Each structure stands twice: as C-alpha cells, then as structure tokens.
Amino acid sequence: MSYQSNYNYRDNSTRPTNFNMRQNSGNNAMLEKAEELANNCLQSTKHYLPHIARACLVSTFIEDGIRMLYQWGEQRDYIASTWNVGSILGTMFVLLNLVGQIGASILILARKQVDNCCYALFGIIILQTLAYSILWDLKFLARSLSLVGAVLLILAENKKDKTNVFRSVPMMNDPSSSTRNYLMLGGRVLLVLMFLSLLKFNGGAFDMIRNIVGICLIAVILVGFKTKLFSVVMVSWLMVLNAVFNDFWRHRSSSIMYDFKKYDFFQTMTVIGGLLFLLLIGPGGLSLDERKKMY
DSSP states (O other): OHHHHHHHHHHHHHHHHHHHHHHHHHHHHHHHHHHHHHHHHHHHHTTTHHHHHHHHHHHHHHHHHHHHHHTHHHHHHHHHHHHTOHHHHHHHHHHHHHHHHHHHHHHHHTTSSHHHHHHHHHHHHHHHHHHTTGGGOHHHHHHHHHHHHHHHHHHHHHHHHHHHHHOSSOOTTOHHHHHHHHHHHHHHHHHTHHHHHHOOSSSOHHHHHHHHHHHHHHHHHHHTSSHHHHHHHHHHHHHHHHHHHOOGGGSOTTSHHHHHHHHHHHHHHHHHHHHHHHHHHOSOSSSHHHHHHTO
C-alpha cells in the first residue's frame, strides 16, 4: 500500500507539468502562427504601408494647422487674453502653429529634412502643452506625450534609412545604432500612453473588457514582445475604438462635440501611424524580441 501510494503521488505530480508543457507549446505555436500571418500581411503591404504610416502619423498636425486657419480669431484671442500678451504675439503664436505643423508634415511626407521637421514638431508640442495648460491635465498630457513618442519613431525610421544608404553592413557598437535603439524605446514607451487616456474604471462590463485588453496590449508593446503581431492587434483595436467613440462626423460642425471628437480622432490616427512604424521597423535593440535573438 505504501509503495502504491507513493507511485500514485509521483504519477499525479508529473501530470500537471506535462499538461502545462503541452499547453505552453500549443500557445507558442498559436503565437508563432499569428506572427507568421502578421509578417505575411506586412510583406504584401510593404510598398505602400510606409506612406500610410506617415500620413496617419502627421494627420493630427495637419488637422490642427487647418484648425488654426479656420479658428484664427478665436485662437489668437484665447492666447492674448489667457497670457496677457496682446494680439500681436497671439497672432504670431497662431501663425507659428499653422505654418510649422503643416509645413513640417508636408516635408515629412516628402521625406525631406525629416530630422529638422521632427524637432520642429517637438517644439510645437511643447509650446502647445504650455500655452493651453495641458501640463496640468493628465489625460491631455498623456496624449501629448504619445505624440512625442510617434515623432520619435519617425526619427528612428529616418536614422535607419541613413544607415542603409551609408553603411551596407552595420558595425558593432555603432553610436547611430545605439541612438536609434533609444529613440525606438522612448517612442514605444510614450506611444502607449494614448491607451492610458482611454481607460475608464467607473464603467460597465464593456469598459472593463476594454481596460483589460488595453492594459495587456500596453504591457507587451512596452517590453517589445512579439511587437509586430501585437502592433497589428493594437492598430485594429484602436481603429475600432476611434470609429466608435470619436465619430465626429455624426455631429454638427458648430457643435463643441464635433471639435472634441475630431481632435481625439486625429490624435488617435497619429498613434496608429506610430504603431504602423513599429510594425515596419520593429521594436529596436532594447526589447524582448531582440534579446531572444541573442540566445
């Protein structure tokens, strides 16, 4: 009886381990299959996906520049009265935002002076954060930082282009490669802040599901795990949320909801563009995906 009891104990103790191993193997196979489908999708769209990514990424800057044109007087008066700087400086602020955003966006789409245009967009994001007191609103601050992350990914992608032109074989400990890795890490981290602004903890069952999916996607993008696969998932998820919650076209153009939803819609499109860049160029050296290749 004692021998039989011990035998049964050993037999039962190994079953969960074997089952877990088979389950993990099955999960890995599913992930690999999904990743293969994502790579096949990338290969079939590689000729026009970079253009779509850039167009999505600069869309919020173009939209905001056009907004400055149509709301010239309102924006000028707001800055002049809020900061007590007078109409001349208020006009200069509006003009800088209009020309800077649209001009930089057009040059980025044309792949001209990309680095300088990115620095210009950084400056405009900082200027707007201070001018509109976004610094004290966590929701809008998170969205502004996500725009910074998206622009960082443009810089990283542009450095990759330069490396391909001047160096056919990357060198070990190459400073430009290290800089690009840090740019991609910063872009990846800041980009997912958009999801934090979408989380709602006082809603119903649907909001809880949305929160869980969002948090899981944030985690895998942050650490750079199966980045291409989960970038596809995150893009799809954001596009659905954007169409459902930011449907500005259903409101009158004179409505305040029209402006708010239109602003959120194009900011989300910029984050989608950043995720498409992650899909195209990968997560960079500072990620789990790259670390796994080393072992």
